[in-house]
Amino acid sequence: MTCSEREIKSLSAEIERLKNPQNLDLxxxxxxxxxxxxxxxKYRLNILxxxxxxxxxxxxxxxxxxxxxxxxxxxxxxxxAYPDLENAPLAVTPNQQAKFGDYQCNSAMAMAxxxxxxxxxxxxxxxxxxxxxxxxxxxxxxxxEIAGPGFINVHLxxxxxxxxxxxxxxxxxxxxPLDRKQxxxxxxxxxxxxxxxxxxxxxxxxIGESVCRLFEFIGHEVLRLNHVGDWGTQFGMLxxxxxxxxxxxxxxxxxxxxxxAFYKESxxxxxxxxxxxxxxxxCVVRLQSKDPDFIKAWNLICDVSRNEFQKVYDCLGIxxxxxxxxxxxxxxxxxxxxxxxxxxxxxxxxxxxVFAPGQSIPLTVVKxxxxxxxxxxxxxxxxxxxxxEKADVIxxxxxxxxxxxxxxxxxxGQMIGWYDPKVTRVEHAGFGVVxxxxxxxxxxxxxxxxxxxxxxxxxxxxxxxxxxxxxxDKVLTPEELMQAQQxxxxxxxxxADLSHNRINDYIFSFDKMLDDRGNTAAYLLYAFTRxxxxxxxxxxxxxALRKAAETCEILLEHEKEWKLGKCILRFxxxxxxxxxxxxxxxxxxxxxxxxxxxxxFYDSCYCVEKDRQTGEVVKVNMWRMLLCEATAxxxxxxxxxxxxxxxxxx
Numbered sequence: 001m002t003c004s005e006r007e008i009k010s011l012s013a014e015i016e017r018l019k020n021p022q023n024l025d026l027x028x029x030x031x032x033x034x035x036x037x038x039x040x041x042k043y044r045l046n047i048l049x050x051x052x053x054x055x056x057x058x059x060x061x062x063x064x065x066x067x068x069x070x071x072x073x074x075x076x077x078x079x080x081a082y083p084d085l086e087n088a089p090l091a092v093t094p095n096q097q098a099k100f101g102d103y104q105c106n107s108a109m110a111m112a113x114x115x116x117x118x119x120x121x122x123x124x125x126x127x128x129x130x131x132x133x134x135x136x137x138x139x140x141x142x143x144x145e146i147a148g149p150g151f152i153n154v155h156l157x158x159x160x161x162x163x164x165x166x167x168x169x170x171x172x173x174x175x176x177p178l179d180r181k182q183x184x185x186x187x188x189x190x191x192x193x194x195x196x197x198x199x200x201x202x203x204x205x206x207i208g209e210s211v212c213r214l215f216e217f218i219g220h221e222v223l224r225l226n227h228v229g230d231w232g233t234q235f236g237m238l239x240x241x242x243x244x245x246x247x248x249x250x251x252x253x254x255x256x257x258x259x260x261a262f263y264k265e266s267x268x269x270x271x272x273x274x275x276x277x278x279x280x281x282x283c284v285v286r287l288q289s290k291d292p293d294f295i296k297a298w299n300l301i302c303d304v305s306r307n308e309f310q311k312v313y314d315c316l317g318i319x320x321x322x323x324x325x326x327x328x329x330x331x332x333x334x335x336x337x338x339x340x341x342x343x344x345x346x347x348x349x350x351x352x353x354v355f356a357p358g359q360s361i362p363l364t365v366v367k368x369x370x371x372x373x374x375x376x377x378x379x380x381x382x383x384x385x386x387x388x389e390k391a392d393v394i395x396x397x398x399x400x401x402x403x404x405x406x407x408x409x410x411x412x413g414q415m416i417g418w419y420d421p422k423v424t425r426v427e428h429a430g431f432g433v434v435x436x437x438x439x440x441x442x443x444x445x446x447x448x449x450x451x452x453x454x455x456x457x458x459x460x461x462x463x464x465x466x467x468x469x470x471x472x473d474k475v476l477t478p479e480e481l482m483q484a485q486q487x488x489x490x491x492x493x494x495x496a497d498l499s500h501n502r503i504n505d506y507i508f509s510f511d512k513m514l515d516d517r518g519n520t521a522a523y524l525l526y527a528f529t530r531x532x533x534x535x536x537x538x539x540x541x542x543x544a545l546r547k548a549a550e551t552c553e554i555l556l557e558h559e560k561e562w563k564l565g566k567c568i569l570r571f572x573x574x575x576x577x578x579x580x581x582x583x584x585x586x587x588x589x590x591x592x593x594x595x596x597x598x599x600x601f602y603d604s605c606y607c608v609e610k611d612r613q614t615g616e617v618v619k620v621n622m623w624r625m626l627l628c629e630a631t632a633x634x635x636x637x638x639x640x641x642x643x644x645x646x647x648x649x650x
Contacts, residue, residue: 061171064164065572067092067103068176069140070154074105077134082127085114092154094570098559101145101153102566107131108150124150161565162554165630168568169549173637176572178219182392185223185385186212189320190398192229193305194238196260197312197452199442199508200399203431206497206643208397209318210584211429213641215393218579223321223389227381228309230302230324234263236284239297240276241266243283249300250293256304260451308453315456316490317643328380332372335380336365342416356411363408378409382426386418393425395582400430400503429582432505442508456490462510463489466522483647488514488522491644495521498642499588519592521644527595528639528646531632535625538608538617545629554623560601561627567597568630571637584642591638598631 070092078088089110095101108128115122128150135141140160145153188208191197197205208224216222241262246254256262269276287294306322313320336352339345345352350368363375385391396406406428413419419426436442442450464485467473473481496513499520500506516522535545556562574590577583607628609619639646 060177061167062174062177063168063572064569065176065576066140066156066164066569067094067573068576069138070103070105073135073138073140074107074131074152076136077131078107078111081130081134082111085111089114094566094573095153098563100147100151102156103154105131105152105154106150108152112150128152156566158556158562161562161569162556164569165554165565165626166549168630168633169626173571173633175218175575182220183223183390184215184220184393184395185225185389185391186215186395186397187225187227187381188212188397189318190227190229191305191309193302193324194234194259194263195305197309198449199434199452199455200449202452202455202493203434203497203502204397204399205312205316205318206494207429207431207502207584209316209320209643210494210498210641211395211397211582212319213643214575214578214584217637217641218575220393223391224319226320226322226324228305228322228324231326231329231377233281233284235287235298235301236280236282237266237270237276238263238301239283239287239294240280241269242297242301250296254300256301259301259304259308312452312456316494317645325377328377328384329372331380331384332376335376335383336372339365339412339416344416354412356408356415359408359411361404361408363412374405375409378405379412382409382413383418386413386424391424393427395425395427395429397429397431400432403428403430427582429502431502435505435507437507437509439507456493459489459493459510460485462514463492466514480647487525487645487647491521491525491639491646494643495524495588498584501583501585503583519588524591524595524635524639525644525646527598528632528635531598531628531635534602534607534628538620538625540620540625545625548622549626549629552622552626554626558605560604561624564597564601564627564631567594568627568634571634587638587641591635594631594635594638598628601627 071090074092075090078085078090082088089107091106091110093104093106095104108124108131111127112122112124115127125146128146132144132146132152135144140156142155142157144155147153186208188211189201189205191201212222212224242249242254245262246252246256270280283294287298312318336345339354340352344354345365346355346362347353348362351364352366353362353364355362363379364373365376365379367373382394385394396402398406410421410426410428413426414421434442464481466488467476467481467484472484476484492510492513496508497506513520514522516526554565556565570590574587577586601624605621605624607621607624608617609621610616611618636646
C-alpha cells in the first residue's frame with residue numbers, strides 16, 4: 001500500500017467517524033467546526049484520489065478501464081456537488097450513437113428521484129449542470145454536453161485514447177490492477193464415473209474452463225475442481241459384475257473396453273437377479289469399510305472412466321483436478337455432528353434434516369438407513385473449500401435444474417456461520433440445456449443421449465469438409481490443414497455455447513456454428529487470420545511494428561479510426577462485467593463488434609498502398625498498421641479466454 005493509499009484509507013475512516021452522532025460535539029459552535037472539518041477532509045480526500053488515479057494511469061503497464069475511471073471522476077464530482085446525498089446513484093455507460101459523444105452519465109435523473117423522496121424538488125438538468133461544474137481536472141475528458149432531461153454526454157480526449165493504445169502495444173494486454181489477489185475455486189464438468197460424458201456435460205466443461213481462464217488472467221489464484229460422481233451404491237453392482245466377468249481382476253488388469261455397456265449389463269443384472277442385488281449391497285458395505293480388494297476394484301473402474309474423460313479434456317484443452325465425492329467421505333460425519341451440536345438438526349421419520357432460514361425444503365444430511373446424501377457431501381465440500389482451501393470465491397457451474405439444491409446448501413452454510421456472503425462470494429452459475437434443431441433435448445436418432453466424444457469427432461469431420469469446400473487443402477500443408485481443422489471444429493463448438501447467454505437453453509447446430517457469416521467462431525477465426533496477414537503481406541517484420549509502437553503516435557482523425565480505437569479500449573470494461581455476472585456471451589458479442597468495427601475501418605482507411613501494375617508496396621500508413629496490431633492482440637486474448645486456438649493460416 002502506497003503512502004497516498006494509506007492516507008486515503010485514514011481520511012475515509014475519519015469521515016465515517018464524523019458521521020456517527022455519538023462521536024460529535026452537537027453544540028452550534030461544534031457543528032460549524034465539524035462541517036468545516038468534514039468539508040476540508042473531503043477536499044483533501046478528492047485531491048489524493050485524483051493524484052493516485054493519475055499516478056496509476058501513467059505508471060502502470062496495465063490496461064485502463066475507461067468506464068471505471070469516468071465513474072471515479074463523476075463520483076468525485078457528485079460528492080462535491082451534493083456532499084449530503086448519501087449513496088448517490090452512479091451510472092456511466094458507452095454512448096450508442098457517436099453524435100452524442102463517447103460515454104454518457106445518467107445519474108442526474110436518479111438523483112432527482114432520490115431528492116424528491118426526501119421532499120426536495122430539483123430539476124434533473126440543474127443537477128447535471130452542478131455535476132459538470134464540479135468535474136475535477138483530468139486527462140480523459142475533452143468536453144461535456146447536457147442533453148434532454150439531464151443526460152451528460154462525454155467526449156474523450158484523442159490524446160488520451162492514443163496514449164492508452166500505445167501503452168497496450170508496448171506492454172501487451174495486461175489486466176487492470178488488482179486490489180487484492182483472491183483464492184477462487186471453480187467446480188465444473190463433474191461427470192459420473194462408469195458413465196460416458198454426454199452432451200449435457202459439454203456446457204459445464206466449456207463454461208467452467210472459460211470462467212477459470214478469466215479469473216486467472218485477472219490475476220487471481222484459481223483451483224479448478226472436477227467433482228466427479230465416484231462414490232455411491234452403484235459401485236456395489238459394478239464391483240459384483242467385475243468379480244463375475246473378470247475373476248482375476250486383482251492380478252490382471254481387466255480389459256473393459258466399453259464402460260457404458262459394462263454399466264448397462266450390471267444394471268440389468270441388478271434389476272433382474274435377486275441374488276446379484278444382495279451381493280451388490282454387500283460389495284457396497286465392503287467398499288465403504290475400505291476393504292483393500294474392493295478399493296482396488298473401485299480404482300480400476302474409476303481409471304477406465306478417467307481415461308475416457310481425459311480424451312474429451314485433451315480435445316477441448318481443459319485443465320482440471322479431480323476431487324470427487326469420495327474425497328469428502330471422511331468429513332461428512334463431522335459436518336453432521338457440527339449441525340447437531342448447534343441444534344440445527346431435526347428428526348423426520350428416521351431421517352436427519354436441516355431447515356435453512358427462508359427455505360421451505362430441508363436438506364437431508366442422514367438417510368433413515370444411516371447413509372449420507374448429495375446434500376451431506378456438498379455441505380462437506382463447501383466447508384472444506386472455505387476452511388481448508390480458504391477460498392474467497394467459490395463458483396459452481398452446473399445446469400439450472402440444480403439451482404434450488406445449491407440455494408439450500410449455501411443458506412445452510414451461512415446459517416451455521418461458515419461464511420458471510422458480504423465477505424465471501426459463493427455462487428451457482430447455472431445454465432440451460434442443449435437442444436436439438438427440433439427444439440427438444442439433444443438426442444441421437446435412436447433416442448439415446450449423445451456421447452460427447454462422438455460429437456467432437458463429428459465436428460472434426462464437418463470442419464474438414466468445410467475447409468476442403470473453401471479449397472484450403474490446396475494451399476495449406478497437411479500439418480496446417482490439421483491445425484485449422486481442430487481450431488475450427490473445437491473452436492466452433494465452444495463458441496456456439498459461450499456466445500449464448502448461459503442462462504438460456506441453446507440449439508446445437510453444426511451448420512450454424514460452421515457458418516463463416518455472423519457471430520460465429522468460423523467468422524472470427526477467419527477475420528483474425530486476415531488481420532494478422534496484413535503486416536505479413538506488407539513485408540513488415542514484428543521488430544518494425546514494435547519499434548513503431550514506441551515511436552509513432554497513433555492518430556485518430558478519421559471517424560473509423562476513432563471508433564476502432566475506442567472499441568479496442570473497452571476490453572477491460574468487458575472483463576469487469578464478466579467477473580461481476582459470469583456471463584461470457586458479453587465477450588463474444590464484444591469480439592464480434594470489434595471484428596465488424598475493424599472491417600469498417602479497413603474498408604475506409606488504407607493501411608497499405610500497392611502499385612496497381614506491379615503489386616509492390618508503395619506506401620505504408622504505420623499508425624493504421626498499429627491499429628491493426630492492437631485489434632489483433634485484443635482478439636487473441638479474447639480467444640484465449642474463450643479457449644479458442646487461432647492458427648496463422650486458415
